[in-house]
Amino acid sequence: MRHVLSLVLGLVATSPAQAEPITAAGSPKLGRVITAPSAWLAEEGDVMTTAQLDHRLDGGLGIAAGLGGIAELSLDTNTDPRFCMACGDTEEPRWFGRAGFRVGWREDTWLPGMPALVLGFRKTFASSAPLDDARISEVHLVASRSLGPVRLHAGATLTAAGYTEATGALVELAPTVRPLGGLEWTPPAYPRTTLLGDLAWVARFDDGAPPALEWVAGWGVRYQALRWSSVELLVRHREDEGLGDSTVMIRVNAALHRYR
Amino acid sequence: MTDGRFPRTAALVLLASTGLAHAEEPAAVPPEAATDAPTVRRRTSTLAEIYRGPFRSSRLFAMPTADVVGAYVMTVSGEGSLLQQPGALTSAGVLAIGFGDIAQLEYRHTSAISVEGVTAPVPAVGVQLAIPLPRRPGIPAFGVAFRLGVPRDEQIDAFELEEKVTDLYLVARWRGGAAGWLTLHGGTRVSSASLTVTDAMGLAIGTVEKRLVLPTGGLELQMNDEAKLVAEAGLAPRFMWMPGADPAIGYGLLARLGLRWSVLPSVIFDGSIGYQQEVGTVEPPAGRGGIVQWDIRLGAEVFVPWGALACRATGAFCD
Amino acid sequence: MKQLGRSLMLVVATTAVARAQPQPDVPTLPPDPGGAPAAPGTDPTADPQPGDPPTVQADPPVAPPEAPYDPYPAPSASVPDEPPRPPINMPEVLTTPTGFLLPAAVFYTKFGLDTGGGATFDSRIGLGDVAEFGVATTDAIRQRQDDSDEDSDRIQPYFTASFRLGVGEDRLFKHQPAVALGFRKSFETKSEGYESRIAELTLVASKHFGDKFAMHVGGAFWDASLAGQLDSGDDVEDRSITFHDVATPKDQFRPFGGIQARPLPRSLILIDLGWAPEFCYQCATDARKIRLRPVLSWGVRYEVASWMRIESGVRVPDIGDANLLNAQIFGQVSFTSWGLRRAIDRAKQ
Numbered sequence: 001m002r003h004v005l006s007l008v009l010g011l012v013a014t015s016p017a018q019a020e021p022i023t024a025a026g027s028p029k030l031g032r033v034i035t036a037p038s039a040w041l042a043e044e045g046d047v048m049t050t051a052q053l054d055h056r057l058d059g060g061l062g063i064a065a066g067l068g069g070i071a072e073l074s075l076d077t078n079t080d081p082r083f084c085m086a087c088g089d090t091e092e093p094r095w096f097g098r099a100g101f102r103v104g105w106r107e108d109t110w111l112p113g114m115p116a117l118v119l120g121f122r123k124t125f126a127s128s129a130p131l132d133d134a135r136i137s138e139v140h141l142v143a144s145r146s147l148g149p150v151r152l153h154a155g156a157t158l159t160a161a162g163y164t165e166a167t168g169a170l171v172e173l174a175p176t177v178r179p180l181g182g183l184e185w186t187p188p189a190y191p192r193t194t195l196l197g198d199l200a201w202v203a204r205f206d207d208g209a210p211p212a213l214e215w216v217a218g219w220g221v222r223y224q225a226l227r228w229s230s231v232e233l234l235v236r237h238r239e240d241e242g243l244g245d246s247t248v249m250i251r252v253n254a255a256l257h258r259y260r
Numbered sequence: 261m262t263d264g265r266f267p268r269t270a271a272l273v274l275l276a277s278t279g280l281a282h283a284e285e286p287a288a289v290p291p292e293a294a295t296d297a298p299t300v301r302r303r304t305s306t307l308a309e310i311y312r313g314p315f316r317s318s319r320l321f322a323m324p325t326a327d328v329v330g331a332y333v334m335t336v337s338g339e340g341s342l343l344q345q346p347g348a349l350t351s352a353g354v355l356a357i358g359f360g361d362i363a364q365l366e367y368r369h370t371s372a373i374s375v376e377g378v379t380a381p382v383p384a385v386g387v388q389l390a391i392p393l394p395r396r397p398g399i400p401a402f403g404v405a406f407r408l409g410v411p412r413d414e415q416i417d418a419f420e421l422e423e424k425v426t427d428l429y430l431v432a433r434w435r436g437g438a439a440g441w442l443t444l445h446g447g448t449r450v451s452s453a454s455l456t457v458t459d460a461m462g463l464a465i466g467t468v469e470k471r472l473v474l475p476t477g478g479l480e481l482q483m484n485d486e487a488k489l490v491a492e493a494g495l496a497p498r499f500m501w502m503p504g505a506d507p508a509i510g511y512g513l514l515a516r517l518g519l520r521w522s523v524l525p526s527v528i529f530d531g532s533i534g535y536q537q538e539v540g541t542v543e544p545p546a547g548r549g550g551i552v553q554w555d556i557r558l559g560a561e562v563f564v565p566w567g568a569l570a571c572r573a574t575g576a577f578c579d
Numbered sequence: 580m581k582q583l584g585r586s587l588m589l590v591v592a593t594t595a596v597a598r599a600q601p602q603p604d605v606p607t608l609p610p611d612p613g614g615a616p617a618a619p620g621t622d623p624t625a626d627p628q629p630g631d632p633p634t635v636q637a638d639p640p641v642a643p644p645e646a647p648y649d650p651y652p653a654p655s656a657s658v659p660d661e662p663p664r665p666p667i668n669m670p671e672v673l674t675t676p677t678g679f680l681l682p683a684a685v686f687y688t689k690f691g692l693d694t695g696g697g698a699t700f701d702s703r704i705g706l707g708d709v710a711e712f713g714v715a716t717t718d719a720i721r722q723r724q725d726d727s728d729e730d731s732d733r734i735q736p737y738f739t740a741s742f743r744l745g746v747g748e749d750r751l752f753k754h755q756p757a758v759a760l761g762f763r764k765s766f767e768t769k770s771e772g773y774e775s776r777i778a779e780l781t782l783v784a785s786k787h788f789g790d791k792f793a794m795h796v797g798g799a800f801w802d803a804s805l806a807g808q809l810d811s812g813d814d815v816e817d818r819s820i821t822f823h824d825v826a827t828p829k830d831q832f833r834p835f836g837g838i839q840a841r842p843l844p845r846s847l848i849l850i851d852l853g854w855a856p857e858f859c860y861q862c863a864t865d866a867r868k869i870r871l872r873p874v875l876s877w878g879v880r881y882e883v884a885s886w887m888r889i890e891s892g893v894r895v896p897d898i899g900d901a902n903l904l905n906a907q908i909f910g911q912v913s914f915t916s917w918g919l920r921r922a923i924d925r926a927k928q
Contacts, residue, residue: 187392223360243452244426487707521707
């Protein structure tokens with residue numbers, strides 16, 4: 001079923017008939033920096049798709065649709081959380097299916113100079129985790145503001161996670177607040193290129209222990225190759241991880257007008 | 261999927277086909293960025309015009325520079341040494357793909373071929389960025405390079421050693437204003453090195469990890485339109501272990517002196533002599549007089565302006 | 580006598596092969612005003628240095644009005660004439676390196692034989708007018724068994740690779756000698772159960788004085804390694820030593836040099852003094868197991884054509900002992916080719 005879902009998402013994303021310019025600048029804003037969510041929402045009727053692959057050949061797909069210009073519905077797979085079954089061994093990322101709903105306001109909606117604001121809720125609905133019934137729920141509040149060539153993002157997440165032990169007992173992480181932040185910079189000399197950097201907290205599952213949150217810092221570059229598509233080259237570092245265990249990944253984003 | 265992981269095939273198909281495969285013109289690029297474009301991508305360009313460049317290399321011999329190969333350009337580099345290890349041909353290859361104007365993705369592969377067989381460690385990837393500060397004469401350019409380590413196995417008696425180094429380079433490049441023939445490179449290499457020793461039974465008998473902050477630098481002397489002398493020196497992690505002792509990680513000097521010769525605008529030939537005995541091996545240091553352990557290394561870097569070629573052939577990726 | 584006969588046959592054979600090579604791609608020696616060919620290292624037609632980029636010749640003069648009408652004129656967009664190629668200064672005197680580097684993309688190949696049965700091969704290519712890479716076999720490395728062994732034998736073939744880089748004469752300032760920093764290293768060679776390697780780091784300066792005389796002066800820093808059963812007696816284990824462990828840096832350094840004079844337009848007299856390692860496998864002390872021996876050579880180079888030279892002379896492998904019995908008469912033939920350079924120039928157009 002997941003193969004079918006992946007291929008369908010891929011076919012949708014590659015449909016050339018849907019490729020139209022989204023903005024005059026040809027640079028649609030994405031609902032995340034690298035790991036941290038941003039306060040940008042997909043335009044009304046727009047569909048944003050993303051595919052990613054890292055150097056360990058772990059990948060992910062995502063799709064987000066704008067709703068009325070004030071909300072966004074998303075569906076994605078990601079490998080952000082890590083699991084440790086026999087702790088001491090290398091912790092490996094596992095695949096999660098996740099749905100999200102975000103509602104917010106654009107920049108300058110109420111007051112001049114007001115940042116964009118988004119309140120979002122994301123919840124996992126499927127997992128390849130070795131732990132039974134592993135799940136993560138997250139609420140985030142993010143503010144984003146463009147300042148010339150720079151776009152700043154700041155906010156906080158409230159994250160809860162849990163899984164069921166072999167004994168049947170539920171092991172949970174109580175809702176925990178963590179900050180998040182991000183930076184996007186489009187140098188004037190390179191109008192297609194955006195430097196990215198962010199910091200966020202994601203869940204980590206250790207067998208026999210309550211889930212915990214660990215920071216993930218990322219940096220990289222987004223290149224607007226086409227008016228409706230960009231590519232990203234990213235490096236991501238995690239807490240308690242040596243430099244040699246960092247992750248290098250590429251992403252392809254495509255913005256489609258599905259039903260505007 | 262059976263191991264619970266993401267379906268890789270689907271992701272690969274999507275990455276290969278999404279977006280970039282379509283021949284749609286991108287947004288117009290302002291002139292200041294266009295001047296940085298390595299090659300002009302026009303449907304009417306001839307192959308001679310396409311391969312005339314200009315092309316930029318993103319490295320000296322080993323250390324990264326504050327440049328990247330550029331958008332829609334790919335480079336294939338290879339080098340080999342018959343003398344670094346007695347009786348073995350050591351070689352290394354790098355595939356660098358320009359990821360926009362200021363970034364590149366690298367794929368590295370090293371191997372050693374000897375009479376005992378072929379040792380081909382796991383390939384690794386790297387990311388390199390040119391910090392997009394305004395370019396003015398006399399102002400240095402800056403860059404960042406991240407290179408994931410390649411595990412390397414070494415056999416000593418019945419023990420097996422696995423060595424791994426991951427590097428984060430912060431580099432600067434200064435091109436002399438009046439002395440345009442001189443380019444200086446300097447930087448810091450943050451190395452995360454690990455050494456694991458296992459015995460014949462496969463049991464780990466010692467592991468050491470260390471993070472080192474090491475200087476690196478180099479210079480280029482433009483000798484004529486096509487050739488420049490290149491010197492490069494820096495410290496690099498050095499692994500130390502002897503049976504009965506704990507493994508340790510120190511550092512040693514790595515230095516190369518040679519030339520880079522643009523045989524054609526799209527082909528660069530490298531030749532150098534180098535000192536790197538105390539680096540990346542548990543062999544004892546040779547000392548200053550130990551030139552018998554220096555090596556001669558030859559290599560080449562070939563630029564492939566795939567964007568311009570695709571533009572000429574199909575109309576995709578044109579300026 | 581039999582060896583000499585073989586040597587002569589090989590020289591004649593290689594010469595014949597070389598003569599069969601196409602002539603047109605070889606620049607002829609430019610004549611001087613006196614009618615004699617110019618000496619290598621000078622160019623009477625212009626003032627290009629070996630490192631200079633080739634100059635483009637001007638278009639040929641237009642035919643005068645009274646010239647007969649040509650019904651089949653050459654197409655105006657013809658291939659431009661090949662730029663003049665400067666004479667090539669040789670990278671070696673007889674056995675020692677010079678400060679001169681081969682021009683970019685120029686091939687150099689040399690074959691040599693001597694009356695002691697030694698055979699050598701040397702092939703190089705110029706890189707970007709500032710460097711040179713080559714592979715060679717040498718018969719200069721010698722071996723002895725122990726202190727009582729008075730006659731040393733050569734180890735051959737002894738494969739080496741070399742890389743040199745430097746600047747041409749008068750490149751940086753007037754009267755500046757050509758300077759080259761070179762590194763030569765051998766592959767590991769096994770002989771009589773012993774494995775050995777040599778390496779040599781050289782810095783040499785060469786200077787022409789007029790068009791008939793040139794001088795070469797340099798210093799070499801030697802190193803070597805030797806592995807095998809280095810101790811006499813029963814139950815001894817193999818071990819290895821290196822020259823830098825058993826000798827001081829002063830012992831590793833040796834000066835070398837040579838001179839060349841051109842008494843006739845195509846002929847040069849050459850003399851050089853160099854050094855070569857000698858391994859003594861079971862000499863009493865480690866310091867005597869690896870030693871450097873002086874080698875004196877003198878001879879003549881005759882420029883058959885600008886692309887071919889024949890050298891012959893005498894080499895004394897250990898002039899320090901004044902042992903003329905080990906002296907050898909050698910013959911060498913060398914070839915140079917601009918073919919690759921022409922191909923690169925065409926590819927650039």
